[in-house]
Every structure is written in C-alpha cells, then in structure tokens.
Amino acid sequence: MRKLVVVLLCVVALSMFSATKIRFSFWGSPAELPPYQEIVKQFEAENPDIKVEIINYPWSTYFDKIQAMMAAEDAPDVMFLHTIPSWAAKGVLEDLTPYIEKSNFPVSAYNQELLSTFMYKGRIYGFPRDNDTTVLFYNKDLFDEAGVPYPDYSWDWQKFLDAARKLTKRDARGRVIQWGVVLERNKWHLWIHMNGGRIVDNYDSPTKCTLNERAAVEAIQFIADLILNYKVAPSIAELAQLGSSAELFTTGRVAMVLTNAAQINMFLTNKSLRFGVAPLPYKVTRSNTLGGAGFVMYSKSKNKDAAWKFMQFLCGPKGQAIFAKSGDAVPAMRTPETVKAFVSNPPSEQERLIFFTETGFGVKFPQIPGWWEIFEYVTRELDYVWTGQKSAVEVLEYVTEEVNKMIKKFGTW
Amino acid sequence: MTLRRKETLAAWLFLLPGFVGFAIFVFGAVVFSSVLSFFEWDMLTKPTFVGLRNFTKLFLEDKTFHLVFRNTLWFVLGTVPTRVLLGLIFALILVRNIPGRTFFRAAIFLPVIIPTVAAAMVWRWIFNADFGLLNDFLYQIGVSNLPRWLSDPKWALVAIMILSVWKDVGFSTVMFMAGLQSIPTTMYEAAKLDGANAWKTFVRITMPLLSPTTFFVIVINVISSFQVFDQAYVLTGGGPGNATNTIVYYIYNNAFQWFRMGYAAAIAWVLFGIIFIATFVQFRYQRKWVYYE
Structure with missing residues (x-):
C-alpha cells in the first residue's frame, strides 16, 4: 500500500x-x-x-x-x-x-x-x-561630545582604554548610563592573538594548550579589567539582559563595539546614528578573526x-x-x-576597505576535532573571570590542563 | 455482531490512535533510549557498544555532571518547600471571602499559564542589576550591597528559583484550594462547638484532612523541580560559568549541541533513577503523616 x-x-x-x-x-x-x-x-x-x-x-x-x-x-x-x-x-x-x-x-x-x-x-x-572579520565601530557623535579623536591605525590598547574611559558616563548613583565599549563573550581569542599569545602550540596540528602562558593570561586579564576595574564595558554575563552588543550600539548606549559587518544593517535602522569603521587596536601585533x-x-x-x-x-x-x-x-x-x-x-x-585590510591579519581557529566543544568550555569557564570570581591566572591554569586532556581525547583527524 | 462486540470494537478503535502514539513516541522512545545508554552515537556514524562506560564516566569522572547534579539538588531544596508553603498560605487566604478575591486568584494563577520564555524575558529586566525593578526596590528599602542577580554565580541560581516559585506557585495554590474546599464544614462546626481556637482547628482538622493534597503537591513539585530546564535556558543559558546549569540542560547540551546521544541517554536514565528513588521514599513515608478518610 x-x-x-x-x-x-x-x-x-x-x-x-x-x-x-x-x-x-x-x-x-x-x-x-x-x-x-x-x-x-x-x-x-x-x-x-x-x-x-x-x-x-x-x-x-x-x-x-x-x-x-x-x-x-x-x-x-x-x-x-x-x-x-x-x-x-x-x-x-x-x-x-x-x-x-x-x-x-x-x-x-x-x-x-x-x-x-x-x-x-x-x-x-x-x-x-x-x-x-571584526572591526571597531564607533559612534561619531559620542566621540565629538567627549572630545576624543576618532580611532585610527595609531590606536593601541592604551589609547583604546583611555578613550573608553572618557566615553563612559555615570549617573549620581554610580550606575553607568553610557558605556565606552561593549565586548562580546565569544571574542576572547582575538585579544590573546593581539597580545601575541596563542591558544595552542600549533594551529594546524595542535599538541598542547598554551592558554596559561603570559601573553594569554595578560590579554584575558585586560578584558576583565575593562569590565571590573575600569568599568568601561558592561559585564559580559549581563549583556543578554541589556540586549545584544549591536543593539546597544544602535541605540547610542555604547560608544564603541568590536563586531562584524553583518551588524551594519542594524546600525542603519537608527537614522540619526553617525558611526564610523576603524581597525582594531593593537598590542604586540595586529590580529583579527579568520x-x-x-x-x-x-x-x-x-x-x-x-x-x-x-x-x-x-x-x-x-x-x-x-x-x-x-x-x-x-x-x-x-x-x-x-x-x-x-x-x-x-x-x-574608504571605511569598507578597512575590512579587507583587517582580514589580512586574520588568525584561524586551531584545526582539531572537537574544537567547538573546547571553545565552548573555555568560554564558559572565562565567565568566572569576567564576573570577578576568579583571576585570569587561576582559571587559565586549570583550563589549560583540561583542554590538554580534551585535545588528547578527541585525537586527530 | 452483537452489540457488546460492536461496542468493544468501537472502544478499541477509539483507543487505537492514542495507543499507537504512546507505543511509538513514549514506549518506543523509552526502550530506544535505554538501549542507547550503552552505546556511543553521534547520529552520523554507526553506534558503538561501550557497555557501562557511559555510566562509569558519569559517576566517577565527569565533574560537570557532579556540578549540575548539585545545582539541581539545590534548586529542588530551594523551590519545593517555598512553593508548597506559599501555595498553602495563598490558598488559606484565597478560600476566604476577602475583597478582590477573584483578582488575587487570577493574579496568582496567571503566571502558570504564561509561557516560560515570555516570563523569563520580563524577569530578565526585573533582575537587571542596575535598572531592574527588584534592585530598585532593594535600594529604596536601604540595601547597599545590591546583588548582580544574573551575572553573579552566587546569585544566579537564586534568581532562577525566584522566577520558578513565582511561575509555579499558582499550581500549588489551586490544588490546596480544591483540597480545602473538600473538607466538610461539619468538621469545623464540631470543632467550634468543642471550643477549639483557630490554630487548634488548623492543626487538628485542616492539616490532617488536607494531607493527601499536601502529599500530592509535594510529589508533583519534586518531580517537576528535578526536571528544571527552560527557566535556566532562557534566563541565563546555564551561566555564568556553570552556575545555573541543570541535569536536564546538560542532557540537552549533550544530545543536541554535542551530539553525544548515548551519553545523554545515560544521564536521562540516571535522572529517572533519582526521581524514582525520591518519589519511592516519599510514598514509603507517607503512611506516617498522610491521613486518608
């Protein structure tokens, strides 16, 4: 039948x-x-x-x-x-x-x-x-208002941090009403690469995790400092409540966002938003997502x-x-x-061309089986750094040990 | 065909769709998952038999499972007594003829029928550390060290508990109200004639006669609390870190994020075992305190 x-x-x-x-x-x-x-x-x-x-x-x-x-x-x-x-x-x-x-x-x-x-x-x-490709989007009006020059290729982390501090505004109770910058939860690797650090020893055939090395630890601590010490970026764990990073930028509640081209169409929905595109700030080297x-x-x-x-x-x-x-x-x-x-x-x-230049600095993810599970695991554990529960050194030490086990378990292709 | 035969046949025909549905989607799935728990399967390659490996890994090696188990247990311990107690208190108030009774009854029960996702969206704002209603209220009454509800691993699970209690207390309330209304008024009249005060009446009449309802409410609440998933999924995504990760969330992640079907099935069976034991113990001890007329 x-x-x-x-x-x-x-x-x-x-x-x-x-x-x-x-x-x-x-x-x-x-x-x-x-x-x-x-x-x-x-x-x-x-x-x-x-x-x-x-x-x-x-x-x-x-x-x-x-x-x-x-x-x-x-x-x-x-x-x-x-x-x-x-x-x-x-x-x-x-x-x-x-x-x-x-x-x-x-x-x-x-x-x-x-x-x-x-x-x-x-x-x-x-x-x-x-x-x-990730770039730095900035709100021109908020920059003008704070008297901060627009970001360009001369920006390193220090200039970026100084600007973020000037662009953050607080109310009488100390609550932030305008953030300097918003950070995305799954972009931590970017900062490690900018600081000359590595996630693993060899990105084509990794054998061990290098997240506990100085450059990586420093980079992660820098992100945590932006949130916890300088208080220029909203807590990554709270981002979901505030709306996506692109929403915050579109509505003018944050002066800078590091994100990709796909968000531009959302920015354009706010007709009065004047935004610019700039390269990412560098530290030891320039780097980007690939x-x-x-x-x-x-x-x-x-x-x-x-x-x-x-x-x-x-x-x-x-x-x-x-x-x-x-x-x-x-x-x-x-x-x-x-x-x-x-x-x-x-x-x-001219600003669109920056995307192509930045793509040239791209570093790919480690090419190993189970990478996404490893990435998700690290991202989850880093929450404890972003919320100030644990220090970068402490978390990256046990994370490295765990990732090494995972690399072994998943093996090679 | 005799009438009796015809009726039997008709009955079977009416039962058939439900029966087939049960056989395939419930019984079939149960059998399949129990077999699956002894295999490793990613849905793409052939399943490989691993014996008890999934279970030994779960109990002995998997730290995340231990963590989600602890979180779930805290959740059960935190929400069940609260829901039962608040449900009872609300029911005691709402069976009386107080002004605005209908409004309060609706207000208490409404969250039960609101989809969790919609409710969680609203509570996300209520819990907002800087501009949320809850912290604003706490600030007004003079709390200086305001909790950062959803982004502080120490408070996130508490926030989920608060949402769950708000969401589900209406169910317990309705059950208790039904239970209260089924207690014969003659009992209360007799107590009154004997000169019992309100407290005595509550302890000697209401509590014993309500105990079958209380038992039912506790059992149902324990079972549903062990299965907590959607509140955490929407409100915190299991985070920060693993602070609000629960057993069912972990099953979901293993099955549909990491595609470890066998391992997910094994966890599901362990959860079944936990709930079974918890319920079994409750049924064993009910004799001591549940009073059936």
Whole structure:
C-alpha cells in the first residue's frame, strides 16, 4: 500500500515537471534571506532544468534538524555548515576536489588561509561564504561630545582604554548610563592573538594548550579589567539582559563595539546614528578573526551534478558578489566584482576597505576535532573571570590542563 | 455482531490512535533510549557498544555532571518547600471571602499559564542589576550591597528559583484550594462547638484532612523541580560559568549541541533513577503523616 502511494506520487511528480530538484539549506533570520533568494532566482533563470528548494531554519535549531536528516540519510543536497573538517571526517560531505579540477572552478580567488579551514586531509570539502572579520565601530557623535579623536591605525590598547574611559558616563548613583565599549563573550581569542599569545602550540596540528602562558593570561586579564576595574564595558554575563552588543550600539548606549559587518544593517535602522569603521587596536601585533561558515555538498546527494552546478554559481564570482552586495559579508573570494560590490555600501568606500585590510591579519581557529566543544568550555569557564570570581591566572591554569586532556581525547583527524 | 462486540470494537478503535502514539513516541522512545545508554552515537556514524562506560564516566569522572547534579539538588531544596508553603498560605487566604478575591486568584494563577520564555524575558529586566525593578526596590528599602542577580554565580541560581516559585506557585495554590474546599464544614462546626481556637482547628482538622493534597503537591513539585530546564535556558543559558546549569540542560547540551546521544541517554536514565528513588521514599513515608478518610 505504502509503496503504491510512493510510486503514484512519483509518477504524478514526474508528469508535472521534469526538472531536477535539489534542496539547499542554511540558517539565518528572515533579514538574511534576500541574497539567498536572489542567488536561487538568478541560478534558476540560467538553469531552467534545475529547481532549488530553499530550507531555512534559525541558528538555534538548524544543527539538530540537519543532523537528524543525515541520520535518516536524507539531508539537503547543498548545505551551509561550519567546522567543515569535523563533518568531513564523519563521511557526510562530498570531496569537491575532483569537481573543481574537472570544471576549472576559480578556487585560487579564495582567501587561501580561510579555504584551508574547509579542507580535510588535503582535500577541499566546501567554500566559505564570507570571513567573519571584526572591526571597531564607533559612534561619531559620542566621540565629538567627549572630545576624543576618532580611532585610527595609531590606536593601541592604551589609547583604546583611555578613550573608553572618557566615553563612559555615570549617573549620581554610580550606575553607568553610557558605556565606552561593549565586548562580546565569544571574542576572547582575538585579544590573546593581539597580545601575541596563542591558544595552542600549533594551529594546524595542535599538541598542547598554551592558554596559561603570559601573553594569554595578560590579554584575558585586560578584558576583565575593562569590565571590573575600569568599568568601561558592561559585564559580559549581563549583556543578554541589556540586549545584544549591536543593539546597544544602535541605540547610542555604547560608544564603541568590536563586531562584524553583518551588524551594519542594524546600525542603519537608527537614522540619526553617525558611526564610523576603524581597525582594531593593537598590542604586540595586529590580529583579527579568520573563519566563517560555508557551503558543502551532501555525500549521499542523489543529484550531485545539479548540486555542483548550483555550487559553482553560489560559491563562484556571481554568488559571492551577491552576498557582498548585501554588505553583510566580507567576501571570501576576492575578485574585482566582489570587492566593488562590498565597498559600495554604507558608511563609505574608504571605511569598507578597512575590512579587507583587517582580514589580512586574520588568525584561524586551531584545526582539531572537537574544537567547538573546547571553545565552548573555555568560554564558559572565562565567565568566572569576567564576573570577578576568579583571576585570569587561576582559571587559565586549570583550563589549560583540561583542554590538554580534551585535545588528547578527541585525537586527530 | 452483537452489540457488546460492536461496542468493544468501537472502544478499541477509539483507543487505537492514542495507543499507537504512546507505543511509538513514549514506549518506543523509552526502550530506544535505554538501549542507547550503552552505546556511543553521534547520529552520523554507526553506534558503538561501550557497555557501562557511559555510566562509569558519569559517576566517577565527569565533574560537570557532579556540578549540575548539585545545582539541581539545590534548586529542588530551594523551590519545593517555598512553593508548597506559599501555595498553602495563598490558598488559606484565597478560600476566604476577602475583597478582590477573584483578582488575587487570577493574579496568582496567571503566571502558570504564561509561557516560560515570555516570563523569563520580563524577569530578565526585573533582575537587571542596575535598572531592574527588584534592585530598585532593594535600594529604596536601604540595601547597599545590591546583588548582580544574573551575572553573579552566587546569585544566579537564586534568581532562577525566584522566577520558578513565582511561575509555579499558582499550581500549588489551586490544588490546596480544591483540597480545602473538600473538607466538610461539619468538621469545623464540631470543632467550634468543642471550643477549639483557630490554630487548634488548623492543626487538628485542616492539616490532617488536607494531607493527601499536601502529599500530592509535594510529589508533583519534586518531580517537576528535578526536571528544571527552560527557566535556566532562557534566563541565563546555564551561566555564568556553570552556575545555573541543570541535569536536564546538560542532557540537552549533550544530545543536541554535542551530539553525544548515548551519553545523554545515560544521564536521562540516571535522572529517572533519582526521581524514582525520591518519589519511592516519599510514598514509603507517607503512611506516617498522610491521613486518608
């Protein structure tokens, strides 16, 4: 009976359209949908024989759903994922290397360091959508009001701290009514790298954790000092109550925020907000985040040729330019079109170019299995530093020991 | 077909959907998770049998589990007595014909039907250390060292408890009110004739006759408190650090964040064991204090 129904449905489906159908999944809020829809529309216009079905879930449930679909061997043909090697190791991703060679895909236009985070055992399993570059956004009105010069390449941590102190305002009861800067909970690694520190000894094949070394400890203590001693940044644990860092900046309750390009569209919702883009302050060295999610093909896809055709569009110059045009994403593939598409967005071309310079300072995450679990563990334990329960030295000492155990447990790919 | 047969058949047909649903989504899942607790499975690769490894790891090695177990236990100890006691007090007041009775009854019960997520969003602001209502109130009455509720690991669990008590006390209140109303008035009249004062009447008449309700309310509250999850999930995300991480939250993280299905199943079974023992003990000792007419 069930078989009969399935057969009948197939016949009906076949007679209705002969197009090959592929499924394409990604996470994101409704606001992030337009570039995806644009890409699918243009692709379908160019390839009338292929239909792309969009599957969109919010971030919070995306991975449960994808993983359940994989368990049922019925995952989407093309997926948006992160931490590509850990999925590739499980055999659920298609090795794209032969496809790239066969169709001459312009893989060299990609940021190679970023692309290396999409490789597993020397083979390419996906392409990054963008790079999660962090910059310093500042509120020009609040800077003018406090008489602080705008941030530029001369800013080191000291200048940054001095400005943050001048930009913080308190009421009669000592409560902060305007913060100098807002810090995000999952960006601690950035400060360690700026201070010349490392999370592990070797980012391509880590053997031990180095979070207990001086440079790392200093950096973590500096973040804690911004919150607890100088009181120029809201407590990271309280951020959730105050609203996201981008919300605080948009509403003018904070003068500076270190975040990525995706937040600009929110800043623009406040028409009276005059904001600028500046490079990150440096300490021992300049550094930035390198990493991002990207697109992969399901290894058990039934329409691999159609899926690859779609991926060539999605991850090729055209798709990348559409993502760049939205202004949300620093393109991972650098071609004249993608750069032009990205910089012709507010606030200004000159400021937009800073994203590309900063991307050049990017340091990727350690490439090991279980990295996200390690990252989440460290982030959780650091809460005790941000809340002043424990010192940076104390926490990083036992965290290092624990991470070393985890590195051993997870092994290598 | 005789009428009796027809009726039996109809009864079975009506039961069928519920039965099938139970078989697949409850019984099937229970059997599956019990098998799973002896395996390691990430939903992607083949499950591997690990014997009792999940359980030994849980009891002997996993410090986080010990921590979430302690947090959950504190939560149970903090909320159950409060909810039962406050529920009883509210019920005693609200069964009387006080002015505005309907309003207060609604006010007490309303939180029960508000979705936790919505309630937690509001309480996030109430708990805000600088501009929240709670700290403002404390400041007005002269407290100088204001707690930073949600960002201080020492206070975060207390904040979750306060929210939970506010949210669920209405349930206990309604149960107690029903219990109070089922006590025959003749008992009170007899006590009055015998010259018993209000306190004596409460201790000798109300408490014993209410004890089956009290027992029920305690059992239900203990079970639901051990399963605390959503308040912490929305309000604090288990943090700061692991300060408000609970057993069920840990199950969720293991299963749906880290995809360690076997380990999550093992924790779920341990939680079942804990709740089973707690409930069993309560049933054993009820004879000593629960009075059935």
